[in-house]
């Protein structure tokens with residue numbers, strides 16, 4: 001009953017200074033909401049990266065050209081011949097399929113719509129499986145299309161939407177850099193990882209792209225699919241051996257190409273997003289702390305202002321614990337209501353995507369932020385409350 | 401003087417000083433001892449007595465009263481309330497004493513701001529842990545006693561000075577304390593309100609409560625059974641006007657008239 005009484009006194013105390021109480025709560029609200037929201041943004045981007053790891057397939061390897069450090073000779077570029085050597089090698093059972101890749105950029109035209117896709121890729125049909133690109137409508141281009149350098153293209157979902165809007169793109173003709181392409185298919189959307197859009201592509205047969213844009217020199221990458229996720233290491237050593245042969249290299253420590261496997265690439269990026277999350281969390285935690293200091297400040301002011309009242313209450317026989325309880329209840333109410341509204345604001349806010357990242361709320365962050373805010377209220381409120389409660393009645397009464 | 405029962409209030413060699421060194425102020429000192437040091441104040445108040453404490457400004461009246469009300473502690477000396485040494489009580493026990501044994505009426509009302517008269521009067525009961533319904537009933541009864549039943553919902557800033565003082569009296573007597581301590585309860589009041597408040601206090605004393613009251617006015621002191629005068633922190637005179645077990649003089653006069 002005394003506890004109920006303390007809460008009533010506390011509510012009365014807060015209601016007496018509505019603006020001040022509201023502003024203090026706002027401080028806590030912003031602290032809690034920013035912890036929840038910023039962690040959700042950080043988490044959202046790492047969730048997106050994780051999803052793209054699984055969507056890319058874990059058994060694909062990317063071979064790219066690299067200048068060997070310390071070598072005087074210029075690095076030999078990767079060529080279609082390298083890819084063919086890998087594909088035709090009989091002593092490399094771990095290599096399942098090979099797709100040389102050239103990338104370029106250009107503006108695509110359809111009717112009077114002009115759009116610049118993120119990437120124009122020239123490759124072999126094996127690319128689709130290796131890069132885990134699935135067709136949504138129409139069909140992939142075929143090996144025959146590659147052999148005959150047909151002017152056909154498969155569009156990523158973003159590119160298709162930009163060029164065709166609601167129209168059906170299949171069979172339509174688009175022009176890229178003066179070369180007409182017939183659209184044979186549209187890929188399934190993979191979804192943005194927040195940093196780039198894998199759906200913003202045009203994929204066409206390798207010789208067609210080389211003929212129209214890049215010329216028949218080197219290729220940018222060779223995408224290799226290992227026979228399974230377990231044989232990627234084996235495939236990696238096979239590739240190294242074969243390419244050292246075609247590039248006439250002796251020293252395996254000084255090769256002019258680099259093999260990266262998707263998983264390691266993406267886990268590196270995942271660790272970047274973790275750092276990002278931690279940084280965001282730190283910023284948010286600071287704002288939560290500032291909110292807590294706000295509570296202390298307000299409670300100190302409140303206690304100072306009401307010292308006389310405390311003296312009266314003590315003279316009427318209020319036990320120390322009741323005075324302490326009243327002020328603690330006030331600061332806890334401030335922090336609980338502020339934190340509760342902050343949780344609400346954070347969760348509502350996380351329904352909107354922030355800088356292209358869809359926030360994913362971490363349940364622990366909601367509980368944690370709420371608990372920390374309430375603990376801060378209790379902890380920082382207890383100092384002024386304790387000061388108030390331990391005053392001798394006469395000293396409190398004499399306070400001006 | 402009634403014998404047998406021990407005095408409610410016994411203070412022995414109580415001194416109170418503020419400050420240090422040359423700047424020290426002896427608010428309560430009593431007569432000087434043989435060696436020149438303050439001997440301290442001695443005072444006994446019997447149960448049912450009605451004492452007026454008088455003296456010029458700064459003579460230590462409020463200081464004495466605050467010590468009697470357990471709001472302040474003496475620098476030296478002992479204070480026995482109902483036979484228990486107050487100096488040996490801890491915080492919690494002191495709060496209990498203030499709540500149950502003492503009703504204190506302040507010179508400056510000291511009502512809790514932004515709180516209705518009824519809630520003011522309920523406060524000591526709330527701290528005593530009395531249930532809400534019972535609390536309301538008793539607070540209403542106390543307000544009725546001081547003639548403010550119709551002002552129960554008013555906040556201090558909606559009450560006149562006299563009404564505020566009467567709320568303070570109601571608050572002091574609602575727990576039915578054995579002892580009523582009033583520091584210039586009529587200091588801020590006009591003669592009519594003074595009569596009202598004094599009438600209340602006389603009535604309480606007639607019903608057996610011990611009253612100690614500070615006043616500057618002889619008019620007010622005439623209501624008491626005993627008048628104690630302070631000069632510079634020492635008791636210089638202690639005059640009994642009426643026996644302890646007789647009704648308060650003002651009420652007795654009324655009966656005669």
Ligand SMILES: Nc1ncnc2c1ncn2[C@@H]1O[C@H](COP(=O)(O)OP(=O)(O)OP(=O)(O)O)[C@@H](O)[C@H]1O
Nearest residue numbers: 418419425426427456457458459460461462463464
């Ligand atoms: N907190 C304090 N610090 C320093 N000196 C004090 C303090 N309280 C009281 N005094 C001094 O103690 C002396 C007695 O004060 P007290 O309040 O008891 O006077 P009083 O008799 O009640 O006077 P009044 O009739 O004006 O109310 C005064 O000289 C005063 O200046």
Ligand SMILES: [Mg+2]
Nearest residue numbers: 461462463507
């Ligand atoms: Mg005084």
